[in-house]
Structures are given as structure tokens and as C-alpha cells.
Amino acid sequence: MLRVTLFSAVLAAASATRLESLRLRGGQQKEKVCIIGSGNWGSAIAKIVGRNVLDRDQFEDEVTMWVFQENVDGKNLTDIINNEHENVKYLPGVKFTDNVVADPDLTNAVQGATLLIFVLPHQFLGRICPQMTGMAKGCRAVSLIKGIEFKDSKPILISDLLAAEMKKGPNAPDVDMSVLMGANVANEVAKGDFAEATVGCTDLAIGAKWVSVFNTPDFKVDPVMDVAGAELCGALKNVVALGAGFCDGLGFGGNTKAAIIRIGLKETAKFAKMFFSGVQDDTFMESCGLADLVTTCFGGRNRKCADIYAKMQKAGTPKAWDVIETEELNGQKLQGTGTAKDVMTCIKAAGKEKDFPLMCQIYRIAFEDAKCETIIQINN
């Protein structure tokens, strides 16, 4: 308890420093970064962002990280992070720079922020966003959340959802939304292995700002003016990965799997263009497209579960998705199956089954008892 009280005092002091530093310096207001979320990917990115803001003049030194409070071995996770500069629960063994300050109080964490980084499971958004108040005017945000929502048989971008949810708060500002997507296995990024990423933005000046937040020699970030294209790549890759997993489970060779990946990327682009304006072909050749899809279709939990699904079906002992999920994912969730269902609903409602033979066939295999062997019935 003493520790908590002491820590609150530290936080209050930090908060005062923060307000002071928002003053104009050399005629220019410095950017104040807040990370909302602290899981595996959030912690990996906090390591990068924490170091970057120290190296670059345009940022306040302190980066706040809103952490969903948990008790870890009798201590608050935020206290552990602030004392040990490490998220011992979600990214053990990786140290943050000292300027990354965990805060369990959302309102406090976002206070005065000019740059918000959203990196948390998207089921939290509805509860979190309307509570957010006190960001600086002209605040911008970037979503690192890979997923998609659907309403009335149409896809809704998580980034649009974020903007809409933030508007529900008191005195809510309009927040410009970008996304950061790419072939970014969190533990590898945290380790410092070379990776690329793509910022999808509405404006190249804002894209350049996010590049300066995230880019390092080992984490190479390129901007594209295409939020929807980049974000849909991150969501639909999990559906394609089911197809790749079916191939693997049946023992199909490299030709077939490469075809599934290629057609999957083409259908992702077609889907994005059908529902959103401004989607660009080039986006799918960026890290968010081709590279993330390749990574997901060779590694990744969706591929793995689909591999098992196909093997069990072939052996005559089929297993349901929820059983495979429980047995294999250690509490993590399988995203591809839910997205496959929703994507299918959109395609059906638009009467465009003929344009999406792969997505449709993956759906039929996953939910309509089609044989996994039919994955190659893709006469697009």
C-alpha cells in the first residue's frame, strides 16, 4: 500500500512535468505520445517509441502507457513496469527506456497527448474510448489493432470505429486516424530483428510524423496514403491463412500454397476496393500486404489451427474450431474464422460470390462441411 501511495506521488509529479513541457519551446510545441494498451505488441512498440522520442527533438521525453491494471504476484502491473521498466507479464525480458511511464488511469494517461497509439484488443474499444478526455487539440491517433468490424453486411474499419467512439466522450475532438500494419511478429520486433511496417494515413505530413515516432534502423516504416487498404490487409490475412493451413494439413506442395497466398492478396485488394474509396494497388505490395500475408501464411495461429482442422477432417475424425482453439492457442483467440464469416456475409449481401472464389471456398470448408480438398476450386 505504501508503495502504491508513493507511486501515485511519482505519477502526480510526472504529470506536472508533462503539463509544463507542453509549453512552446523554441516556438514549437513538442508532441506528447500516449500508448493505449500494453500487451505483447503494445509493449514491443513501447520499447521502440520510448527510445525514439528521446532521440528526436520534436517529442516530449515522457511517453505514457495506459495499462489495464492487473495483479502480478501480489503487485500492480503498472508498479512493476515503472520500477523495472519491463512488462513482466506480456513481454518478459525486454526493457523499456525509463521515460515509458505506465498509468492505470486512462484520463490521466491521455492528458495533453497530441499523438495516441491504440494497441489493445478491439473488444475494449467501446468501453475505453468514450472515457478519453483531455487530449490536446488537433490530437492524432494511429491504430495498431489488426481486425475489422461489420455492420449491416458491410465492413467497418477499426480506425473509423475508434474515431467514432472517441466522439462519444465529453468535448470530444475530431481525431485524425492512421494505422500501422505490417509483418510484425511482436517478439521478433522486440528482439530487434529487422522488420518493416506500413503506415496508412490520410495525409503524407501526418504519415511522416508517425514514421518519426516508429521508424528505427531495424524497424523500417513507410507511409502510404491509404488507411483502408492497409487496415484490410491486416484483417483479411487471417482468412487467407486458413486456406494456407488447409493446404499444409493436406500435404499440398509449394505451388498450391503460393497460389492460395497470391489469390488471397488479390481478393483482399478487390474486397477493399469494393467497400472503400481511395484504395491503391501499391498498398498490397507494402509490408502490410504481401509481407504480412506471407508471414501469417507460414507462421501464425490461424494457419496452425486450419492445418489441424484439415488433418483431422482427412483422418475422418473432424474437430470443431472451438475445440482446436482451446487445445492449441493457450487462451488466445482464432481471428480468421470469425472474419471469414463476416466477410462472407458482406460478399453475399453484395451478390459478389463470383469475384471472391477463394474467400467463399474457405468459408464453405470452415462452416459448411465442404472438404478441405476443395480449397483449390478457385476459378477466379
Add this chain to the structure above:
Amino acid sequence: MLRVTLFSAVLAAASATRLESLRLRGGQQKEKVCIIGSGNWGSAIAKIVGRNVLDRDQFEDEVTMWVFQENVDGKNLTDIINNEHENVKYLPGVKFTDNVVADPDLTNAVQGATLLIFVLPHQFLGRICPQMTGMAKGCRAVSLIKGIEFKDSKPILISDLLAAEMKKGPNAPDVDMSVLMGANVANEVAKGDFAEATVGCTDLAIGAKWVSVFNTPDFKVDPVMDVAGAELCGALKNVVALGAGFCDGLGFGGNTKAAIIRIGLKETAKFAKMFFSGVQDDTFMESCGLADLVTTCFGGRNRKCADIYAKMQKAGTPKAWDVIETEELNGQKLQGTGTAKDVMTCIKAAGKEKDFPLMCQIYRIAFEDAKCETIIQINN
């Protein structure tokens, strides 16, 4: 000997049938297909083409296949193929349809041909092509040869080389050249596993003709009007695969390898555009581009040898490329290293090193003692 004499009679009879069948039927001359080459890939494609011409009215039934004569267990390979309808040396266990007729005599094999399929190691071309006479007027050809030549620090397409070499023969016709490229591991195609391929052509009507020669439900062929783009994908993928192999050998993860593949495809497109006109971005999203590159960077001999090269270098016991080739490839050749050298010569001569950071770095690692770890120094 008796067998050979008898077989010559059979061939002569077949030849007469062939000439007769070139007459107009129903007002339209049928296409006569000749396959030049009979290795692993040539034999896999002969299985497909032999069946397709029987199914489609626009073709003569007989497909000739020029076979470099070899003695197999005391018999001529051509005799074995014509008796057993199987290339026991290069694609054992896979049967052709009976209408695929092996012929050791090149002039005889190409007689009256309207469609030539080149599928042989490209070191044979200079010797073979000028001998070719007697093809039908307006004869067209397709190259299945993956490789590239270089002269005066510039790349030369094998398809252009083929056309030029054929012009050296007596009464030599102008032959329109297409290419067939894609993620096509020969044994998997022969087995009937689903695969895609791309025809690069100068004209969509000619492309459609080649589609009808090659396309099956399990071998899906799409045309693009871009010979150079498609052909360069097939050649430069082997250089990129060296980069992927270095990553694997060092134990780099999925993010890094996906980045190498992505940047490799972008640089392949840039290289193609720099030296050839009419190259289209879309080509690189076809099977010849993205899909073949993925297959090669996960399987394939160039990846494998580069993996070993990196492991040995890292262990402090480096091995030369020719040693690895001899030890690992069972007589096959490593294409990526030679192509990497030639590509580097072109890039240097054009003064464009800055535009090709990955290709340059692969060259430095392969030939200038740079450490494999520097593969990620790709500030493009």
C-alpha cells in the same frame, strides 16, 4: 537395332500423318505443337499438353517432343518414351498420353510445327536453334526457360535470344515469342497438384492460344501482355532466394524473411522497368511474380545453398559456393550466384546501386566477403 529400325518406320508413318493433318479442316488449319526439351519440367509439361490437344479441336492430335538422345540401361531414351509413354530418366512414374511422340531428330521434330515450346537448359540454345528448319509459316514459340543472359552490361531475355538464334537458320522465319513462368515445381505439377502459371505475351490473342495449350483445371494459366516482366521474375527470383537463404541460415524470423521477399519483388520490378519497355506493375502480382518468388524463397536449391553458406560463415568455417553446389545439388546447378553477378554488373554500369540495396547487398555477401548479417542493410 531392330527396335530402332522399327521405330524409325513408326516415326516416318507418324510424320506422314502429321503432314496430312496440316491440311485445312473445316476451313481452319489445326495447330501443330512441338516440345523442344524433355527434362523434368519438359516432361511434366508434355503430360499436360499431350492431354490438352486431344481434348481441343483446334490442335493436331500428335505432339512431337525433341529429346536429346541418351542411352538408358542399354536403350535409347526416345524408344523408352515412345514405348512406355514415360520419361523414365527425368520424370519417372508419370505417364504421357500416347500422342506425345519423342523424336531425337530436331529437324524432323519441328517439321510443320505452328507452336513451339522451348523447355531445355539455355546453354543448348546456341547449338539447337540454328538447326531448326521446316516450321510452319507464322509459327509462334513460348519459352519455359527460367534464366537470363547478359551482354555489354545489359540483360538479354532468353526469349529474345531464342528468336535471334532461330533467325540464324536457313530460310528462318520471324517467330513471335511468349514465355510461361510461375510457381511451378515440376514434380508437383506432374502429380496434378493445383498450380498457377502466367503467360507473358506480345498480344492477347496469342496469349489465349497458349492458355488453350497449357491450361487445365489443375494448372491455371493467365496471360499478361508483358514478356519481359514475366521472364525477369523467373530469373531474378533466384537472386532474392539467396537473401532468403541467408536469413534462414542466421535464424532470422518471419518478419525479416518477409521483408527480403517483398523488397526483392520490388527491386525485380524496378530492374525490369529500367531495362525493358512495356513492363507492367500487375505482372508482379501474378503467379510468375509473387507466387514463384514465395515458392523459391521457402523451397528451392538457391535458398538451400545460401542457408548453408550463412551457417558455415557464422560458424567460422566458410564454404565456397562451388563446394556447396557439389555437395548439395547432386549435379544440378546453382543459378542465383551467377545471376547475382550479372545483375550487379548491369546495376553498376547504370550507376544505380542506390536503387537496388538488396540486390547489391546479396552480391556483397556472396562475392565480397560481407557478413551474412548485413543482408538487412537495405535502406531503399
